[in-house]
Amino acid sequence: MSAPTLRLILGDQLSLANPVLANADVKRDWILLAEVAEEASYVPHNRHKIVLIFSAMRHFAATLREQGFTVIYRSFDEGVSSLYAAVEEGLKQSGADAVLATAPGEHRLLVDMQSWESKLGVPVLLQEDDRFLASRDYFESWASGRKQFRMEYFYREMRRQYGVLLDEDGEPEGGKWNYDADNRGGWRAQTTVPDRPSIAADDITQEVIALVEESFADNPGDLSQFRLAVTREDAQAQFDWFCAHALDNFGNYQDALAEESPWMFHGLISMYLNIGLLEPLAVCQQVERAWRDGRCSLAAAEGFIRQILGWREYVRGIYWHAMPEYAQRNTFEARHPLPPWFWTGDTDMRCLSQALKQSLELGYAHHIQRLMVIGNFALLAGLDVTEVCEWYLAVYVDAFEWVELPNTLGMALHGDHGLMASKPYAASGKYIQRQGNHCKACRYDPKQTTGDKACPYNSLYWHFINRHQDYLTKNARMGLIVGGWKKRDASDRKAIVDWGDRILATALD
Ligand SMILES: Cc1cc2nc3c(=O)[nH]c(=O)nc-3n(C[C@H](O)[C@H](O)[C@H](O)COP(=O)(O)OP(=O)(O)OC[C@H]3O[C@@H](n4cnc5c(N)ncnc54)[C@H](O)[C@@H]3O)c2cc1C
Numbered sequence: 001m002s003a004p005t006l007r008l009i010l011g012d013q014l015s016l017a018n019p020v021l022a023n024a025d026v027k028r029d030w031i032l033l034a035e036v037a038e039e040a041s042y043v044p045h046n047r048h049k050i051v052l053i054f055s056a057m058r059h060f061a062a063t064l065r066e067q068g069f070t071v072i073y074r075s076f077d078e079g080v081s082s083l084y085a086a087v088e089e090g091l092k093q094s095g096a097d098a099v100l101a102t103a104p105g106e107h108r109l110l111v112d113m114q115s116w117e118s119k120l121g122v123p124v125l126l127q128e129d130d131r132f133l134a135s136r137d138y139f140e141s142w143a144s145g146r147k148q149f150r151m152e153y154f155y156r157e158m159r160r161q162y163g164v165l166l167d168e169d170g171e172p173e174g175g176k177w178n179y180d181a182d183n184r185g186g187w188r189a190q191t192t193v194p195d196r197p198s199i200a201a202d203d204i205t206q207e208v209i210a211l212v213e214e215s216f217a218d219n220p221g222d223l224s225q226f227r228l229a230v231t232r233e234d235a236q237a238q239f240d241w242f243c244a245h246a247l248d249n250f251g252n253y254q255d256a257l258a259e260e261s262p263w264m265f266h267g268l269i270s271m272y273l274n275i276g277l278l279e280p281l282a283v284c285q286q287v288e289r290a291w292r293d294g295r296c297s298l299a300a301a302e303g304f305i306r307q308i309l310g311w312r313e314y315v316r317g318i319y320w321h322a323m324p325e326y327a328q329r330n331t332f333e334a335r336h337p338l339p340p341w342f343w344t345g346d347t348d349m350r351c352l353s354q355a356l357k358q359s360l361e362l363g364y365a366h367h368i369q370r371l372m373v374i375g376n377f378a379l380l381a382g383l384d385v386t387e388v389c390e391w392y393l394a395v396y397v398d399a400f401e402w403v404e405l406p407n408t409l410g411m412a413l414h415g416d417h418g419l420m421a422s423k424p425y426a427a428s429g430k431y432i433q434r435q436g437n438h439c440k441a442c443r444y445d446p447k448q449t450t451g452d453k454a455c456p457y458n459s460l461y462w463h464f465i466n467r468h469q470d471y472l473t474k475n476a477r478m479g480l481i482v483g484g485w486k487k488r489d490a491s492d493r494k495a496i497v498d499w500g501d502r503i504l505a506t507a508l509d
C-alpha cells in the first residue's frame, strides 16, 4: 500500500463536503485536527467562539472516526503551539508523504501554509475552498474591467447562476431583484419576539467550557449563557426553527433595533455557515422553499437570500481581491485609540452600551447594531481603523478575517475609499431613534445636537461631515448633505463642531 496522505482540517472547515475529504482513502489516509494556541490567541477571541470551535471540532472528529477514518486530534491542553508544529508531528506519527489541506480563510495563515512545503520537505497541496458559491477566479473575472464594484450586480449574477428565486423565464420572482425598501421597518414592539430554543451542552461541550473558563479567563464572553449548536444536526434544527418562527418577520425588522431582544428575527446562523456546519446554497434553497410553500413573504425570503448569496460571497471576493494591502487602508486617517469602555460597554449611550455589552457577553450583535450603532460611532469619532477591526475580530463568534475585515474596514468605516460601499454609513441619532426603541431608555435626547442632554451621535455626525467635507463633496450620495451643512449659519456650525470637539475630548477616555 502506498504511503498515506495527512489531511488537515481547520476549525472553520468542519464539513463532510470539505474538499480535503474528497477521494480520501479511509483505510490509508490520516486526518489531523488541532486546537492550537497560536490560532486561539492572536486576538482575545470571545470565549463563546473558542467553545464553539473546539467543541464542534471534537464532535466532527467523532463523526470522522465513526466513518472509519484514523484521526489525530490534538487538544488545547496538550500545548501544541502552532498548526505547523501539529502538522510536523502528524507527519511523523502517520508516516504520510504528503499533506493535503483546504486553503484557509485568512491571508495571514495562507502565507504561512504556503511556506510549509519547503520547510517540511514533503508536498503540501492547498485546495480551493469550494464550499463558497463564488470561487476566487469567478469573482476576479466578474471584477476585472469594472471601475466600481457594486454588490447588487454581483448578486443578480449569483441568482442567475444558481437559479435562486427565478421564475420560469429566468427572471426574478415578483418582477424585482431586490426588496430592500420593504426591509427597513423600525421597531416599536409591534409584535412579540419568539423565544429561541436553547441547546443543552453535552459532555463534550461541558468539558470544553471548563477548559476555556480556565485557559482564557480574561477573554470576553459569559459562558453561563452559551447556547450554540456544535453539530450539523443541531445547527440545522436551529435553522429549521428560524424558518418556522422568525423568517416571516425577518424582512420587516431586518434593520430594526430593539431594547428587549439581542437577536430579534435574525437567523443566528453566520457562525454555523462560517465553520461548515451549514451550507450556504442549502440554506438559500430552504428559504426559497419556505416562500414557495407560502410560509413567508417574498420580501423576507429575498432579503435573507441576498445576505448569503449576495453579501457573504461578495465580501469574500473583495477580501481576496484586495488583500494584503486592503488591511492597511484608512481613507479618513482615523487613528483615535479605541476607548477602554469598548471592552466593558460602560457608556451612557444606551444603544451603544447595549450593543457592546451583548457583543462582549454573547459574541453576537445583529447587522444594524454592528453597522449603524457600533461601526457608525467608530466612524464618526475617527477611531483607529486597525484597532476597531481587531475588536470586531475578537468579539464575535462568527468573526473570521475574510468576512470581518471587509465588513468593518470597508462597510462600517469606509476605510477602503468606497470599494465595498458607495457611501459612508454615517448617521445621526435620528436614524437610531427611527429604527428602534433605545432612545426612550437613554439619558440623551436624539432631538438635541448640543448641550448636556444632546445625543452624542448628532454633533459627532456633523463633526464628521465638517472635517471630511472635501472628500465627501466628491461623493454623489453625500454631496447634497455637505452642501446643506455649508449653507447653515456659521455660528450654528461652530457651536456644533465645538460641541463635537468636547464630546471627542471627554467621551473617548
Ligand atoms: C462591522 C461589521 C462586521 C461584521 N463582521 C462579521 C463577521 O465577522 N462574520 C460574519 O459572518 N458576518 C459579519 N458581519 C455581517 C453580519 O452582520 C453578520 O453576518 C450577521 O449579523 C450574523 O447574524 P445572523 O446570522 O443572525 O444574520 P442574519 O441577519 O440572519 O443574516 C443571514 C446571514 O446572511 C449573512 N450575512 C448578512 N450580512 C452579511 C454581510 N454583510 N457579510 C457577510 N455575510 C452576511 C450571514 O451569513 C448571516 O448569517 C459584519 C457586519 C458588519 C457591519
Ligand code: SF4
Pocket: 348, 349, 350, 351, 352, 428, 429, 430, 432, 433, 438, 439, 440, 442, 443, 444, 445, 446, 455, 456, 457
Ligand atoms: S439618544 Fe442617542 S445615544 Fe441615546 S439611544 Fe438614542 S441614538 Fe443612542
